[in-house]
Amino acid sequence: QVQLQESGPGLVKPSQTLSLTCTVSGDSISSGSYYWSWIRQPAGKGLEWIGRIYNSGSTSYNPSLKSRVTILVDTSTNQFSLKLSSVTAADTAVYYCARGEKGYPTSFDYWGPGTLVTVSS
Amino acid sequence: QSVLTQPPSASGTPGQRVTISCSGSSSNIGSNSVYWYQQLPGTAPKLLIYRNDQRPSGVPDRFSGSKSGTSGSLVISGLRSEDEADYYCAAWDDTLSGLFGTGTKVTVL
Numbered sequence: 001q002v003q004l005q006e007s008g009p010g011l012v013k014p015s016q017t018l019s020l021t022c023t024v025s026g027d028s029i030s031s032g033s034y035y036w037s038w039i040r041q042p043a044g045k046g047l048e049w050i051g052r053i054y055n056s057g058s059t060s061y062n063p064s065l066k067s068r069v070t071i072l073v074d075t076s077t078n079q080f081s082l083k084l085s086s087v088t089a090a091d092t093a094v095y096y097c098a099r100g101e102k103g104y105p106t107s108f109d110y111w112g113p114g115t116l117v118t119v120s121s
Numbered sequence: 122q123s124v125l126t127q128p129p130s131a132s133g134t135p136g137q138r139v140t141i142s143c144s145g146s147s148s149n150i151g152s153n154s155v156y157w158y159q160q161l162p163g164t165a166p167k168l169l170i171y172r173n174d175q176r177p178s179g180v181p182d183r184f185s186g187s188k189s190g191t192s193g194s195l196v197i198s199g200l201r202s203e204d205e206a207d208y209y210c211a212a213w214d215d216t217l218s219g220l221f222g223t224g225t226k227v228t229v230l
Contacts, residue, residue, distance in 0.1 A: 037219070047158075047166065047209055049219030062218050096165055104172065106156050106211040106219045111165035 002026040004097050004112035012091075012119050018084040022097030022112060023077075029055050030075045035100040037108065038071060038082045040093040048093075052100060053080055060105075087119045123149055123214045125222035132228040133200045141225045143193040143210030149220055155193030156211040157186055158221075159204075166209065170195060197227070205229045 008020035022036070029036060037052040051061035053071045061069045070083040084091060094116050098108040126144040133139045143155060157170035168177055170186035173193065183198045193210055210222035 039221075046224040047211075047221040049211075049221060052219070060217055063216065101171075104154060104156075105213045106221075107154075107168065107171045108156075108158075108166070108211075109168050109171075109177065111167075114165050 002099065002110045004099065004110055006095060006097050006112045006115040008115060008117070010116060010118060012087055012117060013121050014088055014119055015086055018082070018087050018091060018117055018119070020082045020095055020097075020115065020117070021079050022081070023079050024099075025078070027099070028075075029073060029078050029080065031055070033102055035102060035105060036071075036073065036080045037098045037100045039096045039098055039108070040091075041096070041114075042090075042093040049106070050082065050084075050095075052105065054102075089119050091117070092119045093117065123216065123218075123220055125149065125210055125212060125220050127208075127210060127222040127225045129223070130226045130228065132230055133197075134230045135200055135202060137200050139197045139200055139204075139227060141195045141197075141208055141210075141227070143195070143212075143222050145191050145193070145212055145220075147191055148216060149191075149212040149214040150188065150193055151191040152215060153213040155186065155188045157184075157193075157195045158209045158211065160207040160209065162206070169208070200227075200229055202229050 035052040038050040094114040099110040101107040158166035173188040
């Protein structure tokens with residue numbers, strides 16, 4: 001059974017960098033069959049795609065966040081990570097990691113439970 | 122940035138048919154597949170429909186999807202109380218970004 005689990009600080013100060021890690025079990029990121037994505041959801045609002053990474057390290061980012069986002073992959077630990085710089089209160093959200101089918105970039109078949117990140121001083 | 126537009130709410134009594142629309146453009150739904158997600162309160166979204174009209178294993182056949190031009194639709198036939206949730210469409214945009222719809226809250230009366 002494929003499982004994803006987000007981890008990282010739940011509280012980040014304004015202007016600092018948000019850092020989250022997604023640990024994948026039950027599948028190997030190295031297999032190359034899937035993309036690995038980050039998606040977020042502010043409280044009471046809709047979903048926003050942040051970006052994705054392939055096992056090769058190739059990335060795609062939401063143009064509205066591109067200047068602040070970095071997604072990295074570590075195949076040795078079967079993890080991928082998200083860094084979002086210069087955060088503001090508008091970045092407060094539940095952050096999800098998800099597995100996406102290669103060739104069908106918005107087909108997310110497995111999701112982590114999500115982790116709430118609050119940006120506040 | 123492109124937007125996928127959904128009605129904010131939809132409702133019906135048990136057993137009724139509910140249809141949710143997802144309106145996009147030529148750069149997203151017009152040239153890529155539509156996906157649908159169900160999000161129950163306090164949980165992560167769940168893939169409901171993929172590649173316009175395909176159901177993953179385990180999804181009841183009362184859920185169906187379709188696509189026509191730059192719009193997609195999700196139909197819930199035979200609405201049940203457990204279908205009360207938020208529903209989101211999604212599609213890739215040719216500007217190289219994933220898009221989610223604005224979301225529709227389904228209420229079972």
